[in-house]
Amino acid sequence: MTDMLTPVLTRRWQSPRSWSIDTYEQLEGYQALRTALTAHPDQLIQLVKDSGLRGRGGAGFPTGMKWGFIPQGPDGPGAKPKYLVINADEGEPGTCKDIPTMMADPHSLIEGCIITSFAIRANFCAIYIRGEALHPIRRVRHAVDEAYAKGYLGKDILGSGFDLDIVVHAGAGAYICGEETALLDSLEGRRGQPRLKPPFPATSGLYASPTVVNNVETIASVPAIVQGGSEWFRSMGTEKSPGPKIYSVSGHVERPGQYEAPLGITLRQLLELAGGMKGGIPLKFWTPGGSSTPLFTAEHLDVPLDFEGAAAAGSMLGTTAVQVFNETVSVPWAVMKWTEFYKHESCGKCTPCREGTYWLVQILERMVAGEGTPSDVETMLDICDNILGRSFCALGDGATSPITSAIKYFRQEFLDLCAAQPVAAPEPAGAMA
Amino acid sequence: MTTPNPETNGPVAAPQERVWDGPAPQSPVSPVFDELTRQRTKEIVAQYPQSRSALLPLLHLVQSVEGHVSQDGIRYCAEALELTTAEVAAVATFYTMYKRTPCGEHLVSVCTNTLCAVLGGDDIYARLKAKLGIGHEETAGEPGSPGSITLEHAECLAACDLAPVVQVNYEFFDNQTVSSAEELVDALQRGEKPHPTRGAALTDFRSVELELAGVFTDLPTTVEGASSAVETMRGARLATDRGWSAPSMPDTPPAFPTLPEKK
Numbered sequence: 001m002t003d004m005l006t007p008v009l010t011r012r013w014q015s016p017r018s019w020s021i022d023t024y025e026q027l028e029g030y031q032a033l034r035t036a037l038t039a040h041p042d043q044l045i046q047l048v049k050d051s052g053l054r055g056r057g058g059a060g061f062p063t064g065m066k067w068g069f070i071p072q073g074p075d076g077p078g079a080k081p082k083y084l085v086i087n088a089d090e091g092e093p094g095t096c097k098d099i100p101t102m103m104a105d106p107h108s109l110i111e112g113c114i115i116t117s118f119a120i121r122a123n124f125c126a127i128y129i130r131g132e133a134l135h136p137i138r139r140v141r142h143a144v145d146e147a148y149a150k151g152y153l154g155k156d157i158l159g160s161g162f163d164l165d166i167v168v169h170a171g172a173g174a175y176i177c178g179e180e181t182a183l184l185d186s187l188e189g190r191r192g193q194p195r196l197k198p199p200f201p202a203t204s205g206l207y208a209s210p211t212v213v214n215n216v217e218t219i220a221s222v223p224a225i226v227q228g229g230s231e232w233f234r235s236m237g238t239e240k241s242p243g244p245k246i247y248s249v250s251g252h253v254e255r256p257g258q259y260e261a262p263l264g265i266t267l268r269q270l271l272e273l274a275g276g277m278k279g280g281i282p283l284k285f286w287t288p289g290g291s292s293t294p295l296f297t298a299e300h301l302d303v304p305l306d307f308e309g310a311a312a313a314g315s316m317l318g319t320t321a322v323q324v325f326n327e328t329v330s331v332p333w334a335v336m337k338w339t340e341f342y343k344h345e346s347c348g349k350c351t352p353c354r355e356g357t358y359w360l361v362q363i364l365e366r367m368v369a370g371e372g373t374p375s376d377v378e379t380m381l382d383i384c385d386n387i388l389g390r391s392f393c394a395l396g397d398g399a400t401s402p403i404t405s406a407i408k409y410f411r412q413e414f415l416d417l418c419a420a421q422p423v424a425a426p427e428p429a430g431a432m433a
Numbered sequence: 434m435t436t437p438n439p440e441t442n443g444p445v446a447a448p449q450e451r452v453w454d455g456p457a458p459q460s461p462v463s464p465v466f467d468e469l470t471r472q473r474t475k476e477i478v479a480q481y482p483q484s485r486s487a488l489l490p491l492l493h494l495v496q497s498v499e500g501h502v503s504q505d506g507i508r509y510c511a512e513a514l515e516l517t518t519a520e521v522a523a524v525a526t527f528y529t530m531y532k533r534t535p536c537g538e539h540l541v542s543v544c545t546n547t548l549c550a551v552l553g554g555d556d557i558y559a560r561l562k563a564k565l566g567i568g569h570e571e572t573a574g575e576p577g578s579p580g581s582i583t584l585e586h587a588e589c590l591a592a593c594d595l596a597p598v599v600q601v602n603y604e605f606f607d608n609q610t611v612s613s614a615e616e617l618v619d620a621l622q623r624g625e626k627p628h629p630t631r632g633a634a635l636t637d638f639r640s641v642e643l644e645l646a647g648v649f650t651d652l653p654t655t656v657e658g659a660s661s662a663v664e665t666m667r668g669a670r671l672a673t674d675r676g677w678s679a680p681s682m683p684d685t686p687p688a689f690p691t692l693p694e695k696k
Contacts, residue, residue, distance in 0.1 A: 002679070002680060003672070003675075003677035003678060003679075004675075004677055005668055005671060005672040005675075005677045006672075006677070006678065006679035006680070007668065007669050007672050007677075007678065007679060008679045010666075010668060010669045011669070011678075011679070013661055013665065013666050013669050014666055014669050014670065014673070018660070018661075019656070019660060032686070035686045039689045040689075040692060042692050043689040043690055043691075043692060044689070046689075046690040046692065047689055047690055050690055081482070090591045091588065091589055091591060092589070093546050093547060093548065093588070093589040093593075094548060094589070094593050095589075095591060095593070096591045096592050096593045096594055096595075098591070099591045099592065100661060100665045103631070103660055103661065103665075104660055104661050104665065124482055126486075130591070131493075131530045131603070131645055132530070132542070132587070132590055132591075132600065132603050133591065133603075134602075134603035134604060134632065134641055134644065134645065135604065135605070135631060135632040135633065135658065137644070137645070138633065138644065138649070138652065138655055138656045139656060141647075141649065141652065142652050142653075142656040145652065167480045167481065167647075168647065169486075169489070169490070169647075170489070170490065170493065170645040170646075170647065171489065171528075171530075172489050172492065172493070172528035172529070172530040172531055172645075173528050173529030173530035173531075174527065174528050174529065175588060186489065187486055188483070188485060188486055189485035189486050189487065189488030189489060189514070189524065190485075190488075190524060191523060191524055191527040192527065192528070207482060207483055224682075226686060227682055227686050228682035228683065228686070228687075229682075229683060229686060229687035230690075231687070232680060232682055232683065232687075235680045236679065236680065244679060246668075247668075248593060248594055249594065250548055250593035250594045250596060251548055251551075251552070251593070251596075255664075255667055256593075256594040256595075256596075256664055256667075257594050257663075257664040257665065257666070257667030257668060258594065258664070258665055258666075258667065258668050258669075259667065259668035259671070260668050260669070260672075261668075273668070273671060274667075291547065321593065323547075323548050323593065325548075325551065329551055334547050334551070337545075337546065337547040337550055338546075338547050341546055341547075341588050341589070344588065345588065347527075
């Protein structure tokens with residue numbers, strides 16, 4: 001049985017100047033790289049497959065498998081240049097783990113990038129950081145400069161014959177660029193709109209070449225896996241969701257913050273760590289992994305927060321952005337705010353999402369203003385049905401999550417808003433009942 | 434030119450043949466983009482395997498010069514990357530951070546996404562709007578002049594454990610209240626530069642746009658500054674206090690897995 005909290009990614013965060021290469025090297029930094037460079041690249045891919053590491057950006061796709069999809073070999077698609085792209089466009093409402101990681105320990109990301117690039121045989125890596133994250137951009141860029149100066153980047157890294165360049169690329173304020181293909185379009189200097197899949201980035205990614213796109217937390221986990229091995233990594237978490245994970249607890253709790261625990265911790269345990277509900281006001285609803293993951297309620301305090309547990313209970317693990325709301329918060333209001341977000345961030349490429357989010361906002365704003373009708377609830381469910389699975393990318397699906405889950409658990413609250421509307425003017429004589 | 438008659442669907446005249454007579458005569462972009470900017474442009478473009486990837490950084494670069502993305506700025510980027518102005522404008526208008534009208538000395542962004550809003554973000558935004566007498570993406574004061582402020586409401590700024598958050602020129606001011614945000618804006622208008630909760634010393638909107646373009650004139654200094662908030666380290670600290678840790682790693686890294694025989 002492991003401890004309640006298992007700092008791996010966060011284990012250096014308390015050290016003075018934890019972001020500098022001196023501190024990082026004192027704390028065994030870049031040792032994993034030295035080890036990794038002695039391996040065959042395919043052994044690293046196998047190691048990460050064996051570790052069971054799953055993507056930390058929300059979807060939970062097995063990381064080693066993703067790397068294994070990159071075509072290799074001297075001919076055909078394997079002969080093209082390969083690229084590693086880091087998705088650091090953190091913007092899912094509630095999610096706030098990658099920014100502190102890049103702020104406090106950027107070298108773990110850089111070391112992970114070098115090992116990953118070596119494994120997939122990439123010589124160019126781009127770290128796409130959302131533009132509003134200015135200080136993390138500075139920290140990562142500085143870490144890259146330091147790594148070049150130490151010979152961890154550039155030509156013939158540590159005498160291995162392996163070359164790698166990393167560029168730190170600032171985004172410009174578009175949530176949709178967190179979607180991997182939209183991110184690639186954005187990185188190519190275009191509007192950040194998602195691409196049709198297939199082809200997947202593994203065969204046709206950046207500049208139509210084989211590309212791995214991974215989240216910050218995923219890649220920052222790689223050095224520890226190389227050092228500790230797959231069995232060590234699997235000693236935390238569950239069989240299908242191994243490893244530690246940063247849970248970002250925010251909202252109506254006494255001590256919001258970043259808590260790194262083995263996958264599978266419950267909200268009840270997280271609340272205990274975070275000092276309980278703020279002021280003792282009871283829990284009403286919460287998101288397990290950002291606003292795109294269906295809401296949970298107080299019924300779900302003991303759901304194991306791993307990929308399988310969250311899914312079995314009707315939601316998704318997402319980014320483990322645990323946003324906690326107490327009884328004072330109106331569910332329709334919260335859903336309206338989130339829907340306004342999706343409407344603003346919809347890229348406009350596909351009709352269901354562009355139009356659907358627009359009309360959902362109209363209805364929700366009307367309901368919250370007390371001018372809704374009971375049929376609005378059904379209309380919203382109908383619109384959601386026309387968005388879910390019919391949109392180009394997951395933004396549309398995500399936009400329906402708060403609405404459908406809120407209606408599932410709190411339908412009466414929507415209906416009560418209708419009852420609260422001002423009494424209608426008397427109907428004109430002769431009107432049909 | 435003949436247009437089709439929608440009533441009758443009558444015959445439509447063939448469009449007149451158009452001959453493209455080459456690029457427009459050389460029109461040097463405004464001298465506002467000086468030699469230094471041109472040099473920086475070359476360095477930015479050289480970082481990427483394909484030049485068009487430099488478009489987002491270059492739009493940040495022109496914004497650092499002019500305080501917004503002007504028609505001149507669009508033309509500058511188009512010329513630098515051999516794109517059409519339409520291609521550049523299509524990109525510039527897609528992204529929130531490219532401002533189409535001149536910005537104030539400071540850009541104040543208030544997160545009004547659900548979680549910040551419920552903890553006070555909506556009240557902060559409403560108060561600042563009333564105080565400055567402006568709305569979303571409007572500027573109080575002469576844009577660019579000292580103490581001028583552009584206000585916006587922002588989507589989730591990824592600092593939810595520190596809610597409600599406000600950013601000034603993308604530097605974090607955490608755990609704000611209506612009164613602390615008002616004091617912040619007062620100080621900015623007086624020409625002061627309060628230090629962010631996390632991040633480097635406050636400068637101005639144009640200076641940070643230069644950094645977003647990837648040009649750091651003094652990175653060893655700006656990289657310093659407060660790093661992690663108390664909230665950031667709560668889990669790590671709690672683990673220390675309670676003696677919790679991850680299982681210890683083997684003393685030496687275990688052997689790598691053997692590879693399956695190639696078929």
